[in-house]
Amino acid sequence: MAEPGLLVALPLAACLAAVFLGRRGALLVWVTGPLMLVLTWQLARAIPVVEPLGGWAPPLGIALRADGFAAAFLVMTALVAAVVGAYAATYFAADPRPRRAAAFWPLFYAVWTAVNLILLGRDLFNLYVGLELLTLAGVAMVALDGRAATLAAALRYLLFALFGSVTFLIGAALLYGRYATLDMELLAVALAPDTATVAAAALISVGLLAKAAIFPFHAWLPPAHAGAPAPASALLSALVVKASVLILFRLWFDVLPPLAGALLNALMGGLGAMAVLYGSVQAIRQDRLKPIVAYSTVAQLGYLLLAFPLAGAALGAQPWSAGAWTGAVFHALSHGLAKAAMFLAAGTIMLAAGTDRLDRLGGVAKAVPVASFAFVIAAVSLMGLPPSGGFLAKYLLLTYAFAAQQAGWAAVMVVGGLLAAVYLARPVNALMRAAPAEGARFARVPAVLQLAPLLLALAAMLLGILSFEPYRLIQVNNPAAAHEGLQ
Amino acid sequence: MTATLVYGLAGSVLVGVGLYGFAVRRHLLRQILAFNIIGSGLFLLFGALARRTPDGTSDPVPQAMIITGIVVAFAATALAEALAERYQELTGRTALEEDSKPAPPDEQESELRG
Numbered sequence: 270m271a272e273p274g275l276l277v278a279l280p281l282a283a284c285l286a287a288v289f290l291g292r293r294g295a296l297l298v299w300v301t302g303p304l305m306l307v308l309t310w311q312l313a314r315a316i317p318v319v320e321p322l323g324g325w326a327p328p329l330g331i332a333l334r335a336d337g338f339a340a341a342f343l344v345m346t347a348l349v350a351a352v353v354g355a356y357a358a359t360y361f362a363a364d365p366r367p368r369r370a371a372a373f374w375p376l377f378y379a380v381w382t383a384v385n386l387i388l389l390g391r392d393l394f395n396l397y398v399g400l401e402l403l404t405l406a407g408v409a410m411v412a413l414d415g416r417a418a419t420l421a422a423a424l425r426y427l428l429f430a431l432f433g434s435v436t437f438l439i440g441a442a443l444l445y446g447r448y449a450t451l452d453m454e455l456l457a458v459a460l461a462p463d464t465a466t467v468a469a470a471a472l473i474s475v476g477l478l479a480k481a482a483i484f485p486f487h488a489w490l491p492p493a494h495a496g497a498p499a500p501a502s503a504l505l506s507a508l509v510v511k512a513s514v515l516i517l518f519r520l521w522f523d524v525l526p527p528l529a530g531a532l533l534n535a536l537m538g539g540l541g542a543m544a545v546l547y548g549s550v551q552a553i554r555q556d557r558l559k560p561i562v563a564y565s566t567v568a569q570l571g572y573l574l575l576a577f578p579l580a581g582a583a584l585g586a587q588p589w590s591a592g593a594w595t596g597a598v599f600h601a602l603s604h605g606l607a608k609a610a611m612f613l614a615a616g617t618i619m620l621a622a623g624t625d626r627l628d629r630l631g632g633v634a635k636a637v638p639v640a641s642f643a644f645v646i647a648a649v650s651l652m653g654l655p656p657s658g659g660f661l662a663k664y665l666l667l668t669y670a671f672a673a674q675q676a677g678w679a680a681v682m683v684v685g686g687l688l689a690a691v692y693l694a695r696p697v698n699a700l701m702r703a704a705p706a707e708g709a710r711f712a713r714v715p716a717v718l719q720l721a722p723l724l725l726a727l728a729a730m731l732l733g734i735l736s737f738e739p740y741r742l743i744q745v746n747n748p749a750a751a752h753e754g755l756q
Numbered sequence: 757m758t759a760t761l762v763y764g765l766a767g768s769v770l771v772g773v774g775l776y777g778f779a780v781r782r783h784l785l786r787q788i789l790a791f792n793i794i795g796s797g798l799f800l801l802f803g804a805l806a807r808r809t810p811d812g813t814s815d816p817v818p819q820a821m822i823i824t825g826i827v828v829a830f831a832a833t834a835l836a837e838a839l840a841e842r843y844q845e846l847t848g849r850t851a852l853e854e855d856s857k858p859a860p861p862d863e864q865e866s867e868l869r870g
Contacts, residue, residue, distance in 0.1 A: 328817075394821050401828045405835055412839055417846040418859030424839050425852055428787060431832060432778065435794045438825065439771065442798060445818060446805045495858035560858035 273320045273333040273389045276308060276343060277382055284378035292367060294374030295358040301378075302351030309347040313340040317746045327452035333389040334454075337745030338598065342388050342515065345602050348728060349507050349609045350381050356613050356721035357500035360620075363715075369413050373501070376413075379406035380504050387512045393441045393451040393473075396516055400437065400480060404430040407509045410501035411493045422492035429479050429489045433513075437476030443469035457524045470525050474517060481513035483574065484544035487567045491551070494563040499616020502559065506566045507609035511601055514573050521577070521755060522594065522748040529577075529755035537577035542681040544571025549688030558615045558625035558696050562608070565651060565692065568685060569604045572666070573597050575678055579669045581754015591744065594751035596665030598743050599736075603658025603729050607650040610725035614644040617718040618700070621711045627696060632705030636712075639719035641700045646726035648693040650733075653686050658732030763804035770797025782851040784840040788833060795829040 283301050287294035312318060318335040326332065335343070354377060361370035383403035390396045408430065412423035445451055447465045460466065482490035490510065494502050521529060548568025555561045576597030617640035619625045622633050634641040650657035653664075663682060670679035705711075732739060774794030781787055799822045806818035844850055 394824070398824060398828065401832065405831055408835060408839075415842070416859075417843065420839055420843040420846065421852055422859070424784065424836070424843060427832070427836055427839065428852075431791050431836070434828075434832070435771075435775075435791065435798065438798055439801075442801050442805065445802075445821075446808070449815070492858045555858070557858070563858060 273312065273318055273335050274322060276305070276312065276385045277333070277389065279305065279308070280378045280381040280385065284375050284382055287374035287378055290374070291371040292361070294371065295361065297374070297378075298351070298354035298358055302347075302354055305347040305381075306344075306351055309340070309343040313344055313742055316340045316742075327392065328450040328455055331390070331392045331395050332452070334391050335389055337743045337747060338515075338518075339388045340745070341598065341602060341739060341743050342605075343385060345605050346381070346384050346388070346508055349605055349725065350377075350504070352721050352725050353377075353500050353503050353507075353609060353613065356503075356616075356718060359715050359717040360498070360500055360616065369415070369498070372409070372413060373498070376406045376410050376501075377504070379403075380410070380509060384508050384512050387516060391453040391519075393444065393453070393456075395451075397434070397437055397441060400513065400516070401434060403509055403512055404434070404480065407505055410505065411497045413498055413501060414496065416496075418492070419496040422489070422496045426489045426493040429482075429486060433476040433479035433486075435476070436472045436479070440469040440472035440476065443472070453519065453524050460524065460527055462528050467528060470520075470528055473520060477513045477517045477520075478540070481510050481517070481570060482567060483514070483570060484540055484547055484567070487544065487548070490567055491560055491563040494566060494612075495557075495559040499612055499619070502563070502616070503609040503612040506563070506612055507605040510566065510570060511573075511605060514570060514601070518573075518576070518597075522580075522750040526748075526750040526753075526755055529750075531756075534578040534755055537574045538579075538678060541571040541574025541577075542678070544568060544574070545681055545685040546571075546688070549685055549692060552692035553688065553695070555692075556627050558618065558627065558630070558699075559612070561692055561696055562611050562615055565611075565689070566608060568689070569600075569608070569651065572600050572662070572682065572685070575666060575670075575682065577755060578678055579666060579673065579675065580751060581756065591747055591751040592665045593669040593754075594747070595740065595743055596662050596669065599658060599665065599732070599739070600662035602739065603650055603662055603732050606725050606729035606732065607647040607657075607659060610643055610647040610722045610729060611651070613718075613722035613725065614640045614647065617714055617722065618644070620714050620718065622709065623712065627699040629706045629709060630696075630699040631702035632709065633711060634700045637714060637719055639716075639723050640714075643719070643722035643726040644700065645697055646730060647722070648697055650726070650729040652689045652693060656733045657730050658736070659729065661733045661736050760804050760807045763800055763807070767797045767800030767804060770794070770800065773797075784836075784843070784850055784852070788836045788840065791836075792829065792833060795825065799825055 283297050312335055316335050321330050321332045364370040383399045386399035408423050408427045412420055443465050448459050479486040494506050545568050548564050552561050552564035576593050579593035617637055618633055621637045622630055650659040653659045667682055771794050774790045777790030802818040802822050806815045809815050
């Protein structure tokens, strides 16, 4: 049984149930987590799968389609959500503010529903609905604390996201007016490079970049992701922003290759490079743990856009087809696992130390050794050191950059890797410092809060060690443009 | 000038006015209003598209999109209003500050948890 519709319906049902269960909604995750892992695993073994909802085929109906790209992210999402859910169940169990704990669970399942819908949907309006559900749930998660600073962060996030929504929708209206369908497969067949289509492509892309916090639309992300409670930060950084980038990939590699060219590649690559450099430098300048991790998300999202100039470069010069595209997909998967691990570890460290200021964290590795170890493992993957999934991603992207003699993009990746080593070395150093700061007292934290981040960090590491199966999975029904590039 | 064209142009003007307001105004309520004006223009545009069938009958798909879009815009507006109201209660401000640095964490959190 591998029905894509079930992967959307199940978390949606859990979302509705959680509204009524309140704090007891925490118990649901022990059912939904394992169940979704099994269902996504079955789907990954059955792909490619197409399900026209209600038996109506596009353009009248909406079809859910699962290819390798979707399946890989569905499994990653299920793993991240299940572990974050288990973490949150413990994290919020001791929460002194019961309303916050109760409000988290419907939002948690709304995010899960929306991400799965976005991964399976191929209708631009359906994707718009998914993006809106994701945005509204994400914004509410940022505002969970209800303090003035986090409300401001949530509002800023919402304003950027609403701007992205309307530009996306204007583009979708133009496409519907031109082609009378919003189904991606039908659009790809009918596509003509005329003015309306180019304008629509530009508007939709700008909307997605704003929602994904890609430079220069990044300003909302660090305060929002740093201010949310730890389990919410993990979901936001690992899944929510990435969903918009994945739609951007689908759009350009599946539907719009005839419009692509050197200008698009230079533009996307340029934005990606700016994100990598700006995010990394800002991360170095922070003196608290969560803002460092949040700025690192700005930087890491930039690498994904480097797939635009590098895909298909040096065609035939490499043993692997679609290597740069696959590298970017691997990067998104490993970043999802490692970043979720890092935010969960940061949350545990904050609970133990009572603060996330780097100069107050000395000795915390003795109080929460497993969470600190998880932070270090996740950092290894983010820096792109072997044998992590992050290493494999950067290796694929770098090999392609060198084979195509695109030394500029390669330099961005190398410098980005070095800067990542710098901004992650500071928190690692602070954690491992033996002497506690004066007057520092460490609270005891439950074991689950230490084990959950370790599990995700190890998964990021295993993605590199056992890379054969994920690699094979990603290639199922991958787009032709992933091989030939966007020329 | 056909009725469809009038609707289409009116929708486009509303989108333009809304985008201007969204970019220029800093008062949160005005920004939320601007978002709603853009939305109204867009729905008008979708409505005009629905009329452009060769035989003059209405295409139901854009109409379904309008209804869905209105629900989504309503939800977004409600969330934005609620956040803006609470923000104003706590800070007395009606606009966001220009700089957006990550705020320090809730230092009471661990004390509350004991």
